[in-house]
Amino acid sequence: MQRIYNVLVNLSGVVLKSAGYFSKKLKEFTAGRTELFERLEASIDANEQYIWVHAASLGEFEMAVPVIKMFKSNYPTKKIVVSFFSPSGYKNKKKHELVDHFTYLPLDTQKNAERFLNIIDPEMAFFIKYDFWPNFLYALKERKVRTFLVSGVFRKDQLFFKSYGKWMRDSLKAFEHFFVQNEESLQLLQSVGFDNASLSGDTRFDRVAAQIESNNRIDFIEDFKGDELLMVCGSTWPEDESLMLDFINTSPDIKFIIAPHQIKEEKIRNLEESLNIPFAKFSTKEATDLKKARLLILDTIGLLGRAYSYADIAYVGGAAGKTGLHNILEPATFGIPIIIGENYKRFPEAEKLRQLAGLFSVGTAKDFTKISEKLVKDKDFREKTGMISGHFVNSNTGATGSLEKYLREDKNLI
Incomplete structure (x- = not known):
């Protein structure tokens, strides 16, 4: 099986280059890995000590940030290298104050794994959640690099747990410890x-x-909201917006922020055309009287997390369609009630928060209007629901502390 895997991975490199002619995403995938090793060799200093963190995409990187902060606090001289598998992660995080080097992860061939590790020569390696690459894991084990899985998730249908998956199970022996x-x-x-x-x-x-401890102030949102009730609708897709529009267009006493997941001109224009209330956009806010606008479109990235701090109610997109629910924890940490679509079964934190009654799932525009009206009109209900969300986050913190405690108790800690 391992030989077959290696043959297929090597062939995929050739196939992906051709597929790039037909897919923009695959073109980015291959283009980003062009001269990858040359860029690494030019930027990595052999005299420095490196910690390697691998994240499949942007969501996993956000999970890695507390771990990176912990390392930077304890070992400020050590350098952090973060690798991404997906173009979306790499493109959106080419710079971060905690990270010294960003790179794509090369395809998982034996040759690539050896060359990658020869350049970085990491003292420790951290894989976030999943995205297991056997050749990299075997190479780490061979080099005796201390390797950890952080916030790991396993499913019984994975190859590790099949009768014919021994070679994949063996690759897991690279991990010194699994934090799941x-x-x-x-x-x-x-x-x-x-x-x-x-x-x-x-x-x-x-x-x-x-x-919560960060500076979440955004001046133009303060001007837009004033003293009025605000619903922030984050990472929305057209399917999400179709649930909300009837309520938005018939609620003159509420202000709304919509932060679309895709900042594309055509999609923004379609959203604008569906509105019959005064609205403004981030991109043209200087030419608009924000106080008179009833809805603000955040046609930019990087502001949503802080925007939630101004919300009285939040809608989190992705679950009205099949694209996947976005991060409900961002608004939950501010202690506000949350509404989502109905396709959330693969997201245990959403299921748990729904059971606790800090989150509501809707399948139709009528359902959305019903729960929104209750949250708007019943302040006591809204605040109690928000308290459940905030407590849910606070009661589940500590994963980074578990890792830090493990490393501190180890007398061989680097």
Whole structure:
């Protein structure tokens, strides 16, 4: 099986180059890896000490931020290298104050793994949540690099737990310790002989909890909101917007912010054409009287997390369609009630918060209007619901602390 895997991975490199002619995303995937090693060799200083953090995409990087902060606090002289597998992660995080080097992860061939590790020569390696690459893991084990899984999640349908998946299970031996999110993952690892695992939770809770301590002020949103009730609708897709528009267009006493997930001219224009209330856009806010606008379109990125701090109610997009629910923890940390679409079953934090009654799922525009009206009109209900959301985040923090405690207790800690 491992030989077949290696053949397929090597062939995929050739196929992906051709596929780039037909897919913009695949073109970015291959273009970003062109001269990858040359760029690394030019930027990595052999005299420095490096910690390698791998994140599949942007969401996993956000999970990694508390871990990186912890390392920078304890070991300020060590350099952080973050690798991404997806173009979306790499493009959106080419710079970060905590990260010294960003790079794509090369395709998982034996040759690439050896060359990548030869250049970085990491003292420690951290994989976030999942995205396991066997050749990289085997190479890390061979070099005896201390390797950890952070906020890991395993499912019983993965190859690790199949009768024919021994070679993939063997790659997991690279991990010194597995810090996993849930009991199911812990039991699955134990069922195949891995006792070096502990239930530590999800570092995303640490990440969003820290947001409250940050400076969340945005002057133009303060001007826009004034003293009025505000609903912030984040990471929305057209399917989400179709749920909300009837309520938005018939609610003159509420202000709204919509932050579309895709900042594309055509989609923004379609949203504008569906509105029959005064609105403004971030891109043209200087030419608009924000106090008179009833809705503000954030046609930019990087502001949504702070925008939630001004919200009285939040809608989080992605679950009205099939694209996948976006981060509900960002608004939850500010102690506000949350509304989402109905396709959220693959997101355990949403299911748990719904059970606690801090989150509401809707399938139709009528459902959205009904719960929104209740949250708007019943202040006591709105505040109690928001308190549940805030407590949910606060009671689930500590995953980063579990990792830090493990490393501090180790006398061989770097």
